[in-house]
Amino acid sequence: MVIKNNVVYGGPALNVPAHLSFGQYIIDKLTELSIDDTKIALVHGDSDEKISYKQLLHDMVSFATGLRRHGVTRGVIVAMCSENRLQYMVATMAAICCGATITTLNPQYTKDEAIHVLNISKPPILIASETVLKQNLALYKEVGCIKTYIQMNGQAVDSDIVPFNEVYVKVEPQGFDTGDVQGAIDTLYLLYSSGTTGLPKGVMLTHLNVLYAASNLMSDSLESRSRTCYLTVVPWYHAYGLMTTINNLINGKMIVYFPGFFPEKYLQAIEKYKVNVLFTVPPMMIFFAKSPLVEKYDMSSVKLAWCAAAPLSTDTIRQVMRRLPNCKGILQAYGMTETSTAATKDPEDDATIHKPGSGGPPLPGVSVKVVDIKTRKRLGPLETGEICIKGPVVMKGYLGNDAANRDIMDDEGFIKTGDIGYYDHDGYFFIVERIKELIKYKGHQVPPAAVEGVVLQHPAVAECGVVGAPDEEAGELPTAFVVVKPGQKLTERELLDFTNTKLSRASQLRGGVIFVNEIPKNPSGKILRRVLKQTLQKKIKNKL
Incomplete structure (x- = not known):
């Protein structure tokens, strides 16, 4: 990490297999992990439903083969809409292996939000759960772009819906060809900005963006290899949930998941599966800090907790650390959907250099600066302004929104995040607030x-x-x-x-x-x- 001319550089860029499609990368990694027949990939934290890496690989390529018979090829947009469930992950990775573009819909979208994002992406294929289709099928048909519906579970809610299991065409993984993609150009994920200050925009992340984000998770340290069981409740239709789950799966971790946050069941799962790493958001950390339920269960297996998506106070971090006896840190990363989630990240393997409340230094290959909101002048350490980011994690752009694409980039090719923050003399970034959410009190x-x-x-x-x-x-x-x-x-x-x-x-x-x-x-x-x-x-x- 280097600070030069008031820009913080995260060091040399990583070598990533840019010639590969992300689908081929997934197949290669799962093939390596499938050598051990007993190695578990995913576990439903409540029902205990499990799938091994070997079975996941077979299901994925078999479903991908079936998707191709339904017209899913390079560049076809496939919409996913469901609560977290096994079929969601199988279908998503299968569509990726076909070279498709994945767009994820939030099941809780209002009617206007659902229409808005469908008009951005116009997917011809939707893969959804029974609950989602029962609630929204009439709306989807009204929008009119979806031609094929595939239902993950339950009895088909309409006569023209294809049951999930009927898509499978059993094949051996060795015979599956992911086909060619242009990694730096082709859109892999079409995700949506959070929409907290307006309607969501369609964020295009390329295969290269996603490969680079995945590569940043790979670590050969003994400490990282010892952490084998991860727990998440973050929705897979959100960038944070989707990308951390897939990227850690292909890094060989067992992922315990829930379709939502159920406090007591969540704590029971930590104790039962001896979870090592938690993926959380600030409200969950506040629960850990304040709920008496935490003291009823054995939390000794937890070695690390990641918290992202919003700022977390140092006081909350201290309270949580007191309740997780073997936890080496509550780590944070900073980024946005537009930066393939993380652009800065706390160092994972050296607890001595964590800075509570910080999002950490920039990732390798990423440059970050802070500028004055009005003058756009670069600011030095401990000076507060807008955070701007440049590097291989930055999105291709917003789909069909030229005005937003012009507005979000500055004259030096940095993306303007809209977040207020600063960096210290070590190049660690601290997030203060969204520009639009600052309260203006008498000029303060x-x-x-x-x-x-x-x-x-x-x-x-x-x-x-x-x-x-x-x-x-x-x-x-x-x-x-x-x-x-x-x-x-x-x-x-x-x-x-x-x-x-x-x-x-x-x-x-x-x-x-x-x-x-x-x-x-x-x-x-x-x-x-x-x-x-x-x-x-x-x-x-x-x-x-």
Whole structure:
């Protein structure tokens, strides 16, 4: 890692097999891992349904052969929509091996969101679960682009739907040809930006983007090889969930998965499968820090926890570490769908150089700078501005959105993230907030995440989300939505007295406290501040 001319360089780029399709890369890796007939690839944490690497490879190429008979070839867009389940992973990797472009749909999309993303991708084929098709088949048919429906489980909900098992054509993996792709050009994943500040955009990630992201996970260290069992509940229709699961599968890890976060079952799975590594989002870390359930189960197998998708306070990290006795670190990475998930990452194998609260230094081959929001001048260490990223992880662009493609790139070829942060003298990056989510109080810029970190220190607070309430004189007043722990009591005055001693004058909760039953979040764990603002505006309107 080098800092030069106020740009942090992550070191020499990795050598990746750019001549391969990612599908061929998957087949090569799974073939190596299949030598051991007993090696388990995936386990459903609740039902205990398992599949070995050998069976996964056979199912994958057999399903891919069947998909080709349904017209799936290089460049064909295949939509996936389901909760986390085994068939999702088999079908996704099979379509990748056909050279297809994978687009993932969130089962919780509203009607308008679903129509919006389908009009971006226009997939001719949809592979979905029974639940999804029962809820949305009429909508999908209304949009009209989907010609073939494949149902993962259950009885077909319509006469023209193809059952999952009928797609299989049994073949041996050695005879399967993935075909040619242009790794630096062909789109492998068409994923969607989170849409927390507007409608999602279709992010195009190439085979080369994905190969590079996968290569960054590969490590020959003894410490990494000793971690064999990973646990995830992050949805596979989200970039973080999809890419970490596939990339760690082809790195030989056993992945225990759930279709959602069920606290007690999650803890039971850690104890039962002796899970070594957790993939989490901030709300789950807050659960680990505060829930009494954690102390009921054996957490001694956990050696590492990754937390991504939103900032995590150092206080929460310290609390979690006290409850995971053998955990060497709560590590964070920073990036976005547009950067193939991670662009910076905490060092995994040396606990002595972790910096709590940091997203780590840039990955090899990646350059990151911080610029002044107004002047676009590069800033030095500890100066706060917009983070901008360049390197082989950066997307090909947004599908069908020339205006957004122009807006997101700067004059030096860096992608503008829209995130506020800084780097220290060691080149470690710290994320403060989204530009659009900063609260403007009397000329001060107040990061909501920093205020939330203080509110969460109160022992009676389970969750919180902070937004700005409009104010004619001050601009905006920091306002907290708070979920109180079950069995606890908390008044607004008590919380204000607690936080006023810990917050700067500009950051104090002058907009007050609103007690709620839950904080709205997207699937990756990011707080949906626009929803909180809408709720706040309704409350203000009702008072008038």
